[in-house]
Amino acid sequence: MKTSSFVVRESPIPAKDGVPLKLLWSRGTVQARPLPPACHTDLELQFVRRGRGSYSIAGRLAPFEPNTLLVIRPDEPHYYVFDEPVYREKCLLMINPRWAGYRGKAFRNWPNRLAVGEREMTVFVFFLFRIEDELRFKPPLWLDSVQAYVRHLLLLIERLSQAAPPPQKESPIIRELHQWLDAHCREPVAVPALARRFGFSTDYLTRIFKRGTGMGLKHYVLWRRIVEAQHQLEAAPALKVQAVSESVGFESVTLFNRAFKLFVGTTPSLYRVLLESRRPPVTGRISENA
Numbered sequence: 001m002k003t004s005s006f007v008v009r010e011s012p013i014p015a016k017d018g019v020p021l022k023l024l025w026s027r028g029t030v031q032a033r034p035l036p037p038a039c040h041t042d043l044e045l046q047f048v049r050r051g052r053g054s055y056s057i058a059g060r061l062a063p064f065e066p067n068t069l070l071v072i073r074p075d076e077p078h079y080y081v082f083d084e085p086v087y088r089e090k091c092l093l094m095i096n097p098r099w100a101g102y103r104g105k106a107f108r109n110w111p112n113r114l115a116v117g118e119r120e121m122t123v124f125v126f127f128l129f130r131i132e133d134e135l136r137f138k139p140p141l142w143l144d145s146v147q148a149y150v151r152h153l154l155l156l157i158e159r160l161s162q163a164a165p166p167p168q169k170e171s172p173i174i175r176e177l178h179q180w181l182d183a184h185c186r187e188p189v190a191v192p193a194l195a196r197r198f199g200f201s202t203d204y205l206t207r208i209f210k211r212g213t214g215m216g217l218k219h220y221v222l223w224r225r226i227v228e229a230q231h232q233l234e235a236a237p238a239l240k241v242q243a244v245s246e247s248v249g250f251e252s253v254t255l256f257n258r259a260f261k262l263f264v265g266t267t268p269s270l271y272r273v274l275l276e277s278r279r280p281p282v283t284g285r286i287s288e289n290a
Contacts, residue, residue, distance in 0.1 A: 013040075013094055013096070017143075018143065019099075019135065019143065019146060020042075020096050020099050021093070021094070021096075021146070022042075022092070022093070022094040022095075023092070023094075023128065023131060023132055023135070024091070024092045025091050025132075026088070026089070026090055026091075026092070027088075027089045028087065028088070029086065029087050029088075030053070030085060030088050037056070038077070038079065039074075039076055039077045040074070040075075040094075041074050041075065042094045042095060043072075043073065043074060043094070043095055043096070043097055043107055044072035044078075045069065045070070045071060045092070045093045045094075045095075045157070046064075046069070046070040046090055047069055047090055047091045047092075047093070047116075047121065047124050047125070047128065048064045048065070048066065048069070048070065048088070048089070048090045049066060049067065049089040049090060049091075049121060049125070050066050050088060050089035050090075051064070051065075051066070051086055051087055051088030052064065052066075052086060053080070053081070053086055054081045054213060054215050055070060055079070055081060055112075056077075056078060056079055057070075057077075057112045058076045058077060058112070061213050061215070062112045062113045063113070063212070063215075064113065067116045067120075068114070068115060069113070069116050069157065069160075070112060070113060070114075071107070071110045071112050071113070071114065071157075073107065073110070074108075076112075081215060081219075081223060081263075084216070084219075091125070093131075093153075095150055097154060099147070100147050100151045100154065101147055102150075102151050102154045102155075106158050106161075107154065107157075107158070109161075110161045111161065114157070114160060114161060120160060123156065124156070127152065127153045127156075128153075130145075130149050131146055131149045131150065134146045171208070171212055173198070173208060174208070174209065174212040174213065176198070177194075177205075177209060177217075180197075181217075181220060181224065182224060185221050185224040185228070185248075186225065186247070186248055186249035187249060188249070189217070189218070189221050191205070191206060191217055191218065222262075222263070223263060225248040225249050225250065226248075226263045226264065228248045229244050229256070229260060229268065230264065230271070232247065232248070233268060237272065237276070241253065241256075241257075241268045241269055241272075244268065245268075256268070
């Protein structure tokens with residue numbers, strides 16, 4: 001799936017006390033906090049203990065559930081796909097693997113999503129707590145200790161990724177739904193009619209789609225419309241916002257603006273302004289990279 005070119009490139013983690021590491025625990029109900037896709041040069045690990053939902057990572061949906069490890073590799077555009085308020089417990093760890101003495105490049109081949117057993121997640125949480133304690137209290141040799149804990153954590157994830165079974169193929173039903181919705185997302189989509197088309201009850205179709213993608217059917221349609229709208233805004237700067245709204249299936253510009261801000265974090269008009277500020281100036285010469 002094509003990804004938007006409007007991605008916020010975040011700066012590397014600032015080193016605090018000589019440690020280029022960010023560790024953040026979060027617990028509570030996630031509300032709509034729209035942010036544009038971001039990427040960075042660090043390795044980002046999200047240890048999800050409770051909650052369900054989905055991230056978009058490099059243009060692919062990565063649904064998560066309790067005891068899931070999300071791996072966001074360096075330079076991968078990503079953002080949280082908001083569906084509905086949900087209670088979530090997780091720990092975010094951002095690191096530079098080389099700083100920790102992890103010399104392997106295997107993390108670049110780790111899957112974006114790893115299902116973790118309760119026992120493995122408990123071990124991960126233990127190491128995260130130890131890292132946090134070392135950073136907070138700074139006992140003797142604390143810096144060496146943090147590096148050792150991080151290195152051990154990465155080795156455990158490497159072992160888990162090697163032992164993990166091949167990723168399951170997408171369910172044929174989900175694949176057919178994706179193909180149909182991608183082709184018809186600009187049209188009005190009624191879930192009962194869609195269920196009849198595929199020969200399932202509305203409840204069953206809604207349930208299996210949410211389980212397979214981490215998003216509701218209606219929310220997925222909105223997301224695909226907004227992705228298409230982003231592409232149009234980027235490719236055709238002269239196209240009016242109302243024309244973009246109509247072409248991707250919205251009945252009113254008001255609804256379009258609301259949905260666009262939910263997913264992208266800004267209005268279509270401001271999004272276009274931000275795009276223009278990032279376009280290279282026209283010099284009359286063709287770049288070698290063009």
